[in-house]
Structures are given as structure tokens and as C-alpha cells.
Amino acid sequence: MPDIAVVVVNWNSWDYLFSCLECLSRQTHQNFRTIVIDNNSKDKHPESTFAVYPRLTFIQNYKNTGFAAANNQAIRIANDCEWIVLLNPDTLPDEMWLENLYKASISHTKYTIFGSRLMMAGEPGILDGAGDVYHMSGLSWRYGHGVSLSLLNNVEYEIFSPCAAAAMYRRDQLLSVGGFDEDFFCYFEDVDLGFRLRHAGYRALYIPDSVVLHYGSGTTSKQSDFSVYYGHRNLVWTWVKNMPTALFFLFLPVHVLYTAGCIFLYAVRGQSRVIIKSKIDALKGLRFMWDKRKVIQRNSRISLTNLWNIINKCISVGPRSKYKRMS
Numbered sequence: 001m002p003d004i005a006v007v008v009v010n011w012n013s014w015d016y017l018f019s020c021l022e023c024l025s026r027q028t029h030q031n032f033r034t035i036v037i038d039n040n041s042k043d044k045h046p047e048s049t050f051a052v053y054p055r056l057t058f059i060q061n062y063k064n065t066g067f068a069a070a071n072n073q074a075i076r077i078a079n080d081c082e083w084i085v086l087l088n089p090d091t092l093p094d095e096m097w098l099e100n101l102y103k104a105s106i107s108h109t110k111y112t113i114f115g116s117r118l119m120m121a122g123e124p125g126i127l128d129g130a131g132d133v134y135h136m137s138g139l140s141w142r143y144g145h146g147v148s149l150s151l152l153n154n155v156e157y158e159i160f161s162p163c164a165a166a167a168m169y170r171r172d173q174l175l176s177v178g179g180f181d182e183d184f185f186c187y188f189e190d191v192d193l194g195f196r197l198r199h200a201g202y203r204a205l206y207i208p209d210s211v212v213l214h215y216g217s218g219t220t221s222k223q224s225d226f227s228v229y230y231g232h233r234n235l236v237w238t239w240v241k242n243m244p245t246a247l248f249f250l251f252l253p254v255h256v257l258y259t260a261g262c263i264f265l266y267a268v269r270g271q272s273r274v275i276i277k278s279k280i281d282a283l284k285g286l287r288f289m290w291d292k293r294k295v296i297q298r299n300s301r302i303s304l305t306n307l308w309n310i311i312n313k314c315i316s317v318g319p320r321s322k323y324k325r326m327s
Contacts, residue, residue, distance in 0.1 A: 002055065004032035004102065004168075005078035006085045009070040011039040016090040016215060021053055023092050029099035033057065033081065035074040039064045068180035068189040071164075075179055081171060086190075088165040092121060092213040100210040101168045104156070112170045113197060113204035115162025118142065121213040125149050128214045131159030131206040132191060135312045136251040137258035138239035140191045159206045160310050161194020166212040173202055181237075183288070187227060188234035195242040198310075201301035225274040232262060232275060236282035241293045246304060247311075 006024060010017050017036070024034060033055040038045070040063050050058045057077065061070065075084055085101065087093065097116065104114050118128035127149055129142025142163055144152050162168075167190070177196045180189045194204060239255055259279060266275035 002031050002033045002081055004029075004083045004085055004098065005074065005081040005171075006032055006034045006087055006098070007071055007074040007078070008034065008036045008087050008089050009039060009067055009074070010036060010041060010089045011064060011067075012041045012043075013089040014041065014043060014045065020087065020089050020091055020093070021050075021056075023095075024087075024098075025053060026095050027093070027098045028096050029102050032085070032098060033078070035059070035077060037061060037070045037074055039066070039070050066182065066185035068184050068186065069182040072179040072182060075171060075174055078171060083168055084171045084174060085168045086164045086166070087212075088214065090121075090215040091118075091166055093166065094211040094213075097166070097210050097212055100207055104205065104207045104210070105168065108156070108205055111158075111203045111205040112173055113162060113194070113202055114168040114210070115159055115204060115206050116166035116210040116212045117206070117208045118163060118165060118212055118214045119149070120146075121215045127152065128216060129163050129165075130208070131157075131204070132161045132163055132194065133312050134160040134191065134195070134310075135314070136247075137254045138235050139258060140188070140235075140238075154208045156208065157206055158310070159204050160312075161191060161197070161204050162206070164190030164193075165214055166210070169197075170202075173197060173200065176200060181241075181292070183285070184234045184237065185230060187230040188238055192234070192238040192241065195238060196296060198307070199242065199296055199300040199302050223269075223271075225271065228266060228271055229274050229278045229281075232278040233282045233285075236279065237285060237289045240286060240289050241296055244297065244300065244302075244304060244307065247307065 008017065008020065034053065035057045036050065037059045039061050044060065047058045050056050071086060078084060083105065101114050115131045117130055120126045120128045125148055127144040127147050130144045130152060132140050133143050134140045177200050181192055184192060243251060263275050263279065266272060
């Protein structure tokens with residue numbers, strides 16, 4: 001039986017998807033199954049299209065359930081696997097990508113979450129991300145995004161959470177925290193999941209030899225109204241749900257200041273309507289998020305010292321800001 005289920009959620013990304021599946025077919029570690037869930041893309045592909053790929057399950061959803069719900073759907077299906085590996089359709093994993101992730105799970109037993117090294121497709125030597133950074137304001141970004149690989153040491157180190165474009169999790173641990181929050185629909189759901197897994201006492205490690213080329217924004221633009229709305233609404237919900245009480249009030253002025261700055265910035269860009277709507281809807285949903293917060297905080301196993309050390313507190317919150325690496 002396979003150890004791993006590789007989950008790919010597709011939405012209008014057919015041009016990328018089949019190249020991704022070809023890369024999966026050439027992996028040096030072959031003891032895995034693949035689950036592809038199509039979230040009601042415009043052009044449907046029959047299940048027979050995927051018959052050439054062994055151990056692949058194709059599921060056609062007839063509405064767009066969102067990235068979070070579709071991944072939860074796959075996690076429930078993969079009840080024969082110990083590990084869940086999430087992979088975006090707009091990626092090209094190296095042949096040893098999965099093998100190096102799996103080796104890391106054996107050699108680093110203190111860690112149960114593993115993030116890949118994302119490289120920008122079409123820009124040789126430029127990082128797309130080496131693990132997610134979480135800032136006290138609620139902002140999150142991919143460490144090293146847009147930076148030359150030569151500026152980053154090729155070492156493993158603890159990260160706040162992995163980018164779900166290419167990450168591996170223990171299935172039982174995902175289930176123990178309830179999987180992705182489906183109220184998020186998409187965007188920031190992997191940061192929220194990573195935060196909740198930390199509350200549960202689990203740790204994440206960056207694996208530099210697990211390499212994936214990532215096109216990024218293969219379906220929607222980073223600055224589209226769609227991504228701005230969901231990204232900034234869910235940023236608020238993630239912060240409110242997960243920030244421990246002592247740090248909540250300490251960091252609250254920074255969170256409010258960052259929110260005001262975002263509203264101003266997007267208004268200048270001509271997106272005032274969507275950014276204001278995202279924050280209004282975030283406030284409307286706070287009652288439900290606060291109920292979730294109570295459960296998360298009540299069951300939290302993480303120490304404030306541990307969380308303080310892993311949260312970024314730099315004044316500059318740009319994509320190239322440094323953060324303290326954990327041994």
C-alpha cells in the first residue's frame with residue numbers, strides 16, 4: 001500500500017496540470033498514489049484522460065468548493081496513507097522531490113511537517129520561497145521570494161509553516177486539527193493550518209533538496225480583486241483565531257496599523273472597494289472565528305516562548321525581511 005497521497009487541486013489550470021503529472025510519473029520514490037480533484041473548471045476532462053497515470057484517482061466536482069474544501073475532500077479519501085503531500089498544479093517537481101521529503105520524515109522525527117524549496121519557473125536560480133514567515137501584524141510571506149538562491153544557505157531549518165504549493169503533512173495530524181478551515185475558501189488557508197498545527201505541538205522543517213519549480217499565480221493574479229479579497233479577509237481571521245491572548249493584545253496595534261496601511265495602499269491602486277469589503281466581511285465573520293479561537297486556545301500545547309521566537313517581529317515586513325532561524 002502507498003505511504004503517501006499526493007493531492008493536486010485543479011481549477012482552470014489544465015495547461016499546467018498535465019506537465020505536473022508527467023513530473024510525478026518520473027519520481028524516484030514511486031510508493032505513492034495521486035488524487036486530482038477538479039473544482040468545476042470551465043473545460044471538463046473525462047476520467048479516461050488520466051488512465052495513463054498509475055494509482056491516480058480523479059474526482060470531478062460540479063461546483064468550485066474552494067482550495068480548502070477540496071483538499072479536505074482528498075485527505076478524507078486517502079485513508080490508506082500515512083502522509084499527505086499537497087502540490088499545486090502549476091508546479092514541476094524535481095525527480096527526487098518526493099524521495100527527499102520522505103527521507104526527511106524518517107531522519108527528522110521531531111518534525112512532522114515538511115516544506116519544499118520553491119524555485120521560480122522561467123527564472124533560473126531565483127527562489128520563489130523557502131518556507132513561510134509569519135509576522136506579528138498578521139502578514140505572511142515566502143522567505144527568500146525573489147532572491148538569488150546563492151544568497152541562501154543550502155541547509156535545513158525550522159520554519160513557521162510550509163507553503164501548501166508543495167508540502168508534506170502527517171494525515172492523522174491534519175485530521176486532529178480539523179484540516180483546512182473551509183470558511184476560508186482559498187488564500188491564507190495554509191498559513192492558518194500551519195498555525196493550528198503549531199498550537200497542537202507539531203513543528204515544520206524546510207527541506208532544501210526537495211525542489212519544485214513554481215509558476216505562481218497560474219490561475220489568478222496576485223493583485224486581482226479575487227485574490228485581494230480572500231487574502232486580506234482571511235489574514236484577519238487567521239490572526240484573530242490563532243494569536244494567543246498575551247500576544248494578541250501586545251500585537252493588536254501593529255495589526256490595526258497594518259490593516260490601515262493596506263486599505264490606503266489598495267485605495268491608491270484603485271482597489272478601495274475590494275479591500276474595504278474584505279475587511280468589512282472579516283469583521284462580520286469575527287463572531288464565528290472567535291468561537292473557533294476559543295477551541296484553539298483552550299487546546300493549545302505551544303509555549304509563548306516558542307511562538308515568540310518563531311514569529312517575525314521586524315519593523316520591515318517586505319518579502320526579503322530576515323527572521324530568526326530555529327535549530
